[in-house]
Amino acid sequence: MDRECVSLLPRVCEVLAASGSSLPDDTSLEKLLDWFTALTKAEGSLLEACPCLLGFISTVVHNTALDPSILSFTLKLAGLVAVTEDGFKALQECSVLDLVFNLQRWQEAGLWEDPCIRIGWIQGLRAMLQHPKALSFFVQADFIQPLLQLQTDTSLFVASAANQMLAYVLVFCQSVSSVGCNGVDKKEDEDRSSHATTTDLEYPAVPMETNQDYTAVVTAILEYLKKSLVPKENTQLHQSVQILKVLALLLAQTRPPLWDKLLQTVVDSVEELLTADYSQLTLPLMDVILAAYSSCSADHRLPDQRVSRLLSFMLNIKKPADLIQAAAAFLRRGHHDRVHTAQSVRALLLPLDIITGLSLLDTNITDKERFSMVEQLKSKTSCISVICVCLTNTPQISLTAADCLPCPPALTVTAVLSLLRLCGGDSSSSSAGCSQVYTNVIGSGKVQKCALEALAALSGSPGVKVKLPEVFTLLIQYLDNPDSDPTVLHKSYQALVKWMTVCTDLSSITDHQKQDLVKVVRKRACDMRWEVRDSTVEFLGHLAGVNACQTSPGEVTDASEALLGGCCCTTPLFKEALQDPESYVRASAVSALAQTLAQSWQQGAAETQEQTEIVNRLLEILSEDTEGFARRAVVRYFIAWFSSRSSHSSPSPPTSSSLLMQSVRSVLSQGSADLDWEVKVHTLELAELLLDEAFSGHWGYVKGSDPHPVQPHPYAVISDQAYALHTHTGTHKEDVDSDLVGVLNSLVERGVISALLSGLVDCDRPVALKACRLLVTLRQTVCPRSLGALDATAAMATVARVTCELPGRGWALEIRKILAMRSQAKEADEEKSYNRADVVVSDDCGEAGEEAVGAECHTLPVSVCQVLRSLDLDERLDILTQSSDHVHNSPLSLLQDILTASAAHTRPNVQPGQEVIVDCY
Amino acid sequence: MKLYCLSGHPTLPCNVLKFKSTTIMLDCGLDTTSVLNFLPLPLVHSPRLSKLPGWVSKDGTINLEKELKECAGRVFVDSQPEFCLPERELLDLSNIDVILISNYHCMMALPYITEHTGFTGTVYATEPTLQIGRLLMEEVVNFMERVPKAQSATCWKNKEIQRMLPGPLKDAVDVWTWKRCYSMQEVNSALSKVQLVGYSQKVELFGAVQISPLSSGYSLGSSNWIIQSHHEKVSYVSGSSLLTTHPQPMDQSSLKNSDVLILTGLTQMPTANPDGMLGEFCSNLAMTIRAGGNVLVPCYSSGVIYDLLECLYQFIESANLGTTPFYFISPVANSSLEFSQIFAEWLCHNKQSKVYLPEPPFPHAELIQTNKLKHYPSIHGDFSSEFRQPCVVFTGHPSLRFGDVVHFMELWGKSGLNTIIFTEPDFSYLDALAPYQPLAMKCVYCPIDTRLNFHQVSKLLKEVQPLHVVCPEQYTQPPLTQSHRSDLMLELQPPPMPYRRCSVLNLPFRRRYERVYIMPELANSLVPSEIKPGISVATVSAVVHSKDNKHTLQSVPKPPPVAPSKKRKRVMDEPPVVLAPKPLLSGAVPLEAFLATLQKHGITEVKVEETADGHILHLQAEDTLIQLEEDGTHIVCDNNEPLRTTLRDLVLRFLQKL
Numbered sequence A: 001m002d003r004e005c006v007s008l009l010p011r012v013c014e015v016l017a018a019s020g021s022s023l024p025d026d027t028s029l030e031k032l033l034d035w036f037t038a039l040t041k042a043e044g045s046l047l048e049a050c051p052c053l054l055g056f057i058s059t060v061v062h063n064t065a066l067d068p069s070i071l072s073f074t075l076k077l078a079g080l081v082a083v084t085e086d087g088f089k090a091l092q093e094c095s096v097l098d099l100v101f102n103l104q105r106w107q108e109a110g111l112w113e114d115p116c117i118r119i120g121w122i123q124g125l126r127a128m129l130q131h132p133k134a135l136s137f138f139v140q141a142d143f144i145q146p147l148l149q150l151q152t153d154t155s156l157f158v159a160s161a162a163n164q165m166l167a168y169v170l171v172f173c174q175s176v177s178s179v180g181c182n183g184v185d186k187k188e189d190e191d192r193s194s195h196a197t198t199t200d201l202e203y204p205a206v207p208m209e210t211n212q213d214y215t216a217v218v219t220a221i222l223e224y225l226k227k228s229l230v231p232k233e234n235t236q237l238h239q240s241v242q243i244l245k246v247l248a249l250l251l252a253q254t255r256p257p258l259w260d261k262l263l264q265t266v267v268d269s270v271e272e273l274l275t276a277d278y279s280q281l282t283l284p285l286m287d288v289i290l291a292a293y294s295s296c297s298a299d300h301r302l303p304d305q306r307v308s309r310l311l312s313f314m315l316n317i318k319k320p321a322d323l324i325q326a327a328a329a330f331l332r333r334g335h336h337d338r339v340h341t342a343q344s345v346r347a348l349l350l351p352l353d354i355i356t357g358l359s360l361l362d363t364n365i366t367d368k369e370r371f372s373m374v375e376q377l378k379s380k381t382s383c384i385s386v387i388c389v390c391l392t393n394t395p396q397i398s399l400t401a402a403d404c405l406p407c408p409p410a411l412t413v414t415a416v417l418s419l420l421r422l423c424g425g426d427s428s429s430s431s432a433g434c435s436q437v438y439t440n441v442i443g444s445g446k447v448q449k450c451a452l453e454a455l456a457a458l459s460g461s462p463g464v465k466v467k468l469p470e471v472f473t474l475l476i477q478y479l480d481n482p483d484s485d486p487t488v489l490h491k492s493y494q495a496l497v498k499w500m501t502v503c504t505d506l507s508s509i510t511d512h513q514k515q516d517l518v519k520v521v522r523k524r525a526c527d528m529r530w531e532v533r534d535s536t537v538e539f540l541g542h543l544a545g546v547n548a549c550q551t552s553p554g555e556v557t558d559a560s561e562a563l564l565g566g567c568c569c570t571t572p573l574f575k576e577a578l579q580d581p582e583s584y585v586r587a588s589a590v591s592a593l594a595q596t597l598a599q600s601w602q603q604g605a606a607e608t609q610e611q612t613e614i615v616n617r618l619l620e621i622l623s624e625d626t627e628g629f630a631r632r633a634v635v636r637y638f639i640a641w642f643s644s645r646s647s648h649s650s651p652s653p654p655t656s657s658s659l660l661m662q663s664v665r666s667v668l669s670q671g672s673a674d675l676d677w678e679v680k681v682h683t684l685e686l687a688e689l690l691l692d693e694a695f696s697g698h699w700g701y702v703k704g705s706d707p708h709p710v711q712p713h714p715y716a717v718i719s720d721q722a723y724a725l726h727t728h729t730g731t732h733k734e735d736v737d738s739d740l741v742g743v744l745n746s747l748v749e750r751g752v753i754s755a756l757l758s759g760l761v762d763c764d765r766p767v768a769l770k771a772c773r774l775l776v777t778l779r780q781t782v783c784p785r786s787l788g789a790l791d792a793t794a795a796m797a798t799v800a801r802v803t804c805e806l807p808g809r810g811w812a813l814e815i816r817k818i819l820a821m822r823s824q825a826k827e828a829d830e831e832k833s834y835n836r837a838d839v840v841v842s843d844d845c846g847e848a849g850e851e852a853v854g855a856e857c858h859t860l861p862v863s864v865c866q867v868l869r870s871l872d873l874d875e876r877l878d879i880l881t882q883s884s885d886h887v888h889n890s891p892l893s894l895l896q897d898i899l900t901a902s903a904a905h906t907r908p909n910v911q912p913g914q915e916v917i918v919d920c921y
Numbered sequence B: 001m002k003l004y005c006l007s008g009h010p011t012l013p014c015n016v017l018k019f020k021s022t023t024i025m026l027d028c029g030l031d032t033t034s035v036l037n038f039l040p041l042p043l044v045h046s047p048r049l050s051k052l053p054g055w056v057s058k059d060g061t062i063n064l065e066k067e068l069k070e071c072a073g074r075v076f077v078d079s080q081p082e083f084c085l086p087e088r089e090l091l092d093l094s095n096i097d098v099i100l101i102s103n104y105h106c107m108m109a110l111p112y113i114t115e116h117t118g119f120t121g122t123v124y125a126t127e128p129t130l131q132i133g134r135l136l137m138e139e140v141v142n143f144m145e146r147v148p149k150a151q152s153a154t155c156w157k158n159k160e161i162q163r164m165l166p167g168p169l170k171d172a173v174d175v176w177t178w179k180r181c182y183s184m185q186e187v188n189s190a191l192s193k194v195q196l197v198g199y200s201q202k203v204e205l206f207g208a209v210q211i212s213p214l215s216s217g218y219s220l221g222s223s224n225w226i227i228q229s230h231h232e233k234v235s236y237v238s239g240s241s242l243l244t245t246h247p248q249p250m251d252q253s254s255l256k257n258s259d260v261l262i263l264t265g266l267t268q269m270p271t272a273n274p275d276g277m278l279g280e281f282c283s284n285l286a287m288t289i290r291a292g293g294n295v296l297v298p299c300y301s302s303g304v305i306y307d308l309l310e311c312l313y314q315f316i317e318s319a320n321l322g323t324t325p326f327y328f329i330s331p332v333a334n335s336s337l338e339f340s341q342i343f344a345e346w347l348c349h350n351k352q353s354k355v356y357l358p359e360p361p362f363p364h365a366e367l368i369q370t371n372k373l374k375h376y377p378s379i380h381g382d383f384s385s386e387f388r389q390p391c392v393v394f395t396g397h398p399s400l401r402f403g404d405v406v407h408f409m410e411l412w413g414k415s416g417l418n419t420i421i422f423t424e425p426d427f428s429y430l431d432a433l434a435p436y437q438p439l440a441m442k443c444v445y446c447p448i449d450t451r452l453n454f455h456q457v458s459k460l461l462k463e464v465q466p467l468h469v470v471c472p473e474q475y476t477q478p479p480l481t482q483s484h485r486s487d488l489m490l491e492l493q494p495p496p497m498p499y500r501r502c503s504v505l506n507l508p509f510r511r512r513y514e515r516v517y518i519m520p521e522l523a524n525s526l527v528p529s530e531i532k533p534g535i536s537v538a539t540v541s542a543v544v545h546s547k548d549n550k551h552t553l554q555s556v557p558k559p560p561p562v563a564p565s566k567k568r569k570r571v572m573d574e575p576p577v578v579l580a581p582k583p584l585l586s587g588a589v590p591l592e593a594f595l596a597t598l599q600k601h602g603i604t605e606v607k608v609e610e611t612a613d614g615h616i617l618h619l620q621a622e623d624t625l626i627q628l629e630e631d632g633t634h635i636v637c638d639n640n641e642p643l644r645t646t647l648r649d650l651v652l653r654f655l656q657k658l
Helices: A005-019 A027-045 A050-062 A069-081 A087-092 A096-100 A103-108 A117-129 A130-142 A144-150 A157-178 A186-195 A208-229 A232-254 A258-276 A278-300 A307-313 A318-333 A338-356 A367-378 A382-394 A394-399 A408-422 A445-458 A465-481 A486-502 A513-522 A532-542 A561-564 A566-580 A584-602 A609-624 A628-648 A659-670 A679-696 A718-724 A736-752 A752-760 A767-783 A794-800 A811-834 A847-854 A864-871 A872-883 A891-906 B032-039 B110-116 B129-146 B159-164 B167-171 B184-191 B274-290 B304-318 B333-340 B349-355 B364-369 B382-386 B407-411 B430-435 B456-466 B518-524 B593-598 B641-653
Strands: A547-549 A556-558 A803-806 A861-862 B004-005 B016-017 B021-024 B055-056 B061-069 B074-077 B098-100 B124-125 B192-196 B203-207 B208-215 B223-228 B233-238 B260-264 B295-298 B326-329 B373-376 B394-395 B417-420 B441-446 B469-473 B497-499 B505-506 B514-519 B530-532 B535-537 B544-549 B550-555 B606-610 B614-619 B622-629 B634-638
Touching: A005 A069, A027 A069, A027 A891, A050 A087, A050 A096, A050 A465, A069 A087, A087 A096, A087 A130, A103 A117, A117 A130, A117 A144, A117 A157, A117 B016, A130 A157, A130 A208, A144 A157, A144 A208, A144 B098, A157 A208, A157 A232, A157 A258, A186 A794, A186 B514, A186 B614, A208 A232, A208 A258, A232 A258, A232 A278, A232 B606, A258 A278, A258 A307, A258 A752, A278 A307, A278 A318, A307 A318, A307 A718, A318 A338, A318 A367, A318 A382, A318 A394, A338 A367, A338 A382, A338 A408, A338 A872, A382 A394, A382 A408, A382 A445, A408 A445, A408 A465, A445 A465, A445 A486, A465 A486, A465 A513, A465 A547, A486 A532, A486 B614, A513 A532, A513 A561, A513 A566, A513 A872, A513 B274, A532 A584, A547 A561, A556 A561, A561 A566, A566 A584, A566 A609, A584 A609, A584 A794, A609 A628, A609 A659, A628 A659, A628 A679, A659 A679, A659 A736, A659 A752, A679 A736, A679 A752, A679 A767, A736 A752, A736 A794, A752 A767, A752 A803, A752 A811, A767 A864, A767 A872, A794 A864, A803 A864, A811 B124, A847 B016, A847 B208, A861 A864, B004 B441, B016 B233, B016 B260, B021 B208, B032 B326, B032 B430, B074 B167, B098 B208, B110 B129, B110 B184, B124 B129, B129 B184, B129 B192, B129 B333, B159 B167, B192 B469, B203 B622, B260 B274, B260 B417, B274 B295, B274 B304, B274 B441, B295 B407, B326 B333, B333 B364, B333 B373, B364 B373, B373 B382, B373 B456, B394 B407, B417 B430, B430 B441, B514 B518, B518 B550, B518 B606, B593 B606, B593 B614, B622 B641, B634 B641
Parallel strands: B021 B098, B098 B124, B124 B192, B233 B260, B260 B469, B295 B394, B295 B417, B326 B373, B326 B394, B417 B441, B469 B497, B514 B550
Antiparallel strands: A547 A556, A803 A861, B004 B016, B004 B505, B016 B021, B055 B061, B061 B074, B203 B208, B208 B223, B223 B233, B530 B535, B544 B550, B606 B614, B614 B622, B622 B634
């Protein structure tokens, strides 16, 4: 721990103990606790590290007039201190412990009303309960009763914490007492420690009487659970829900024999609840049953008879809405239980069966079941919600083994298709369906979306490929329908792509259908709503990325080619989309173009006039577009082009890639001067590709700035695609070594070096970091430090002569300033070595540097190697690697903040800043 | 109360309501779908149309070469198009007191009614309805008169011959009543009978009923009407819309508490959502222009076109159509575009507030200013010199039988690059296109009908809760082509009363109360006496005066002083004999007390018998019966007047007198 922090802590404690109202903000205490928790984990005893805390706790506890938030903080802190037995003992010796957790005291002081005190109490106890002594304390103080009461507290936070605590106490009792008992073999012990939340703590043997205490606790809790589970009246349902939550936690965490005991205690009550038919309890009940069920299967035990019985009961409840919920919950867990799976699947398919009139189910469904479901479906709202639950679980259904399904998957696809037709108002196809029911789904966007998702998910089921033409026709109808809302259209496109990905054989699609698709895509590309234009363009891109074999089995082409006739249909649409007023559409068009052209790039097809036009337009977007999305997409386009080209053809054959090479230079210069940091990062990625290509095979070059493995971006999500793009085969074995000068020269010429240098001085950290890493790699390759300036070989000497130009403005000024400072410092160093006494390194060498730079506004040629060596890249890299808020978030800063705020508070004329009040007790 | 239904067309209604002593015509719609049976009237000589073969029946017995022409397998009448008028035989139209117009599309038959039936009443309409209605009538007259046809085909209407004709002509009904278009003079005369009203303005009709227009949200100045007396309320809902387009929103709350609600003018396209159609319109338009083709939009010169232009105003930018010219060609194009801008008080709130900025409420002003939208009275003149392709042309008539649209059909029909986009829902697009077949031009049908759909109307009716609903029979069953769509019909409790052309409905509702006024001096003379706490009763003797459907109670005039001369005395002058009114009795006779009283008067032998309604007392000694019932007392005794009088007085003692 920082010595400085320790020295500040006593003063901070004083401030806190004096008054809490002067805190910098109300998250400070939480942050402080986080720090203490981290300390506890790292150093074991908190009291050893910060002895002043003991005094603090005892002072605060005696002063009930303090702000409740400070008191709550102290309760939690006391728990943390008592985590170790030493700390516990220390607290007990100065008789603070009893005081801290003395519930009656808090009640008498009127502070118990405040939920933050209650939660502090619970969390303090929860933290402390790590060793048998603490448990003894807990038992002897008889905290179990108040804890049970808190379980139904008016504050949700308190109730939930109490719930967790209850579960924890039981699990803890189990683990502690089992150490004392014999008959626990080592393996199971290990299992348990990884299973239960208490870890890495060794328990001494527990005396017999303590063991009895635990048994008493366990019995008390079990009794309570049993007693309170079944509500006496409807108003007590809340309590039942809470208890069911505890049970779900417990049944998932405990192990036999406690598990058995628990189950034995509550099984009757659970059954009673099941028969009582409380709809609100369906889901919590299902959670409990499934927790019990899963914990059996997790241990590879046979499912307990009682659990199986409860589950069967659950899957046979009478209320259709509850039944659907239960069945869905069961299926989502993915158990391999044939009987119950089949039962759940049937329950979920029943509404589809009714609404579409297709007989998805065998005749085993009783008329009564069918009737009550029909009644449920007759109301519009419940119909839509039931159908949506069924549809969202269709992916699970499609994953189940064939012998659990009442009908082949193809029939399920037919049912979904039929439902989608009904939603569109076309019910002629299913006259067998219940008309009162299906009018409820006509025009329902929610059902449409769910059904389209289900349709997409079903594409992978066995034996459904025959349905492709039907699916295709329906999806085109949906795409053509004027009333489809943008999300429905989007989902239709997704479903279509999904089916195209799965069914590579498109021979079953007729020319007429293809024409319809072309027509509808053309129409949607002109849609009024930009979302629709965007999804259309995106779809075209995705389609180009899907492989399909159309004619002969060997001939593989992409789905865009097979369905739409390829570029001649899509490129005009993309060209229009590049002019779109909405930036998202422009961006999607750029990406889609990249996907469409990828194949021709890979094959090294000759450039066309059209391609030149497109490239010009893209460069125009990069330089002129006001929105970042489109510009980012343009840079990625060139990344994709560059990498797909180099992955297949030998590097830089002059003819095919001259257009690319010409444009890369503009992309690098414009991209690195962009205002958007992501564009700049992408530009650096392109520069990286150029480096990779230039130095591939060079002995000193480590690809992909590997010395520092790729870290997630500090403040951005970079698409996987961008990373996936530069996985090169790396098979080129050119003899590049001797040509280092030529390579470096070409990098300078293409603007790679400028891009890297400008990135280095960028104010956005991700950009600077990326540039810095690349520069480090470059330095290691072209002028390795090991050789040193003096030991340079002849070849190296020539490399050192390669220069790049630093113009007299923008980023280059910054670089020149750094270089000037370096050389001044160097001169000063040298001077110092001659005349140590006289030289004072002046603080204002920065200004001097600026003057030096300002004097010459023209371009300055500098040696690349010299620049690389002079920029202190390693030091920069260290700084940049730290997160930008590392200073701000340090505990030292927190402690200082607290002290400053209190100082400001004591000054009377300073107004306290506006507090942000957040509910976080 | 009766409703006479003169039109079977649900969106072009013409009904007559007899209510109290008034006869009110509700709307005056003209069914123009009949023109689809006629050949188009080309503005410029069309060799194709003039070369069409005449029709001769297969066996050659009927030769109507002059009247009927065959085109693409269908037969068309070669004459000036004729319209199907509202029924004129069902009742004497000269008795009509007033005609209420709900919107400018529902008044096109007005000249036929006001000019040739002896009509002497008044027509009520809002100002935009009148002005835009006039424009539409002018436009039709202009279209017809520009292409005069000397010949008038009548032979085919012969019943015997019509039976032999093919296709839709054979099934056309009432062809004898079809009439050619009216003249401008008739239009002017008809419209001179219009009296302007504003929303919520109350107009008294002969003191009997009060009529008042309410905003219906469908088009500029469109209205629903409330027709009410003191105790009855009839609502007439015609062509209403709940969508947010340019007109003032619909006033729903005033329709509440109606005894009868007559519901017409629901959407003709219940499955086509206007927003979706608007999107379809725009994307097809953009697609055609991008491919280098022209777009033809056959439309009326007012109404949806304002919304189309507004939508395009926003769309032009996003679809890069900035340089494409938009033309609006109609004899009344200029007036229509300008009128729309000046009827600020009839517009939706959003547009109204623009006027105060001040800005034109509709963005088409800006389109005109920036030369993106140009309008011309016809294809002749300036238009031909400035015409640039590819372009978008809005022009009439949507039936494609007359107007400038005929020319564009002939001009652009042969190229597959061009597209015709139908936006008006009044005509079947396949029938409209029939005389132009074979057609290479692409054709897109996106009817935009903003009127109420069934979902909206059932919500509306739930809200306003009328006692009875009357509607065209088409609304009481699902559309013929979609018999399973039970959501596309009105399902109400009690079920709506359907009507069809020539129906006469007795509206299921009886007038039970009438308001009568009492003169102050008469009121002063009344002496109320309380019979129950809070309820006082007084008797009144007065004379009822009825004038202008108002009833007044006046004091009975004193008998005039005896005339000095008794020579001439007419019977009529004799003053009414004024008798002091007998007091009204109330209360019940208590049995025990009555028996006691009888005993006091020496009547002792009384046998009491209980009946369903009261008691019968048998005075055995006197051989007399007294029947005491809830609403009457009878004393039956033979020829013993003194006894009867005594008994009567005894009974009266127990009753209150008024």
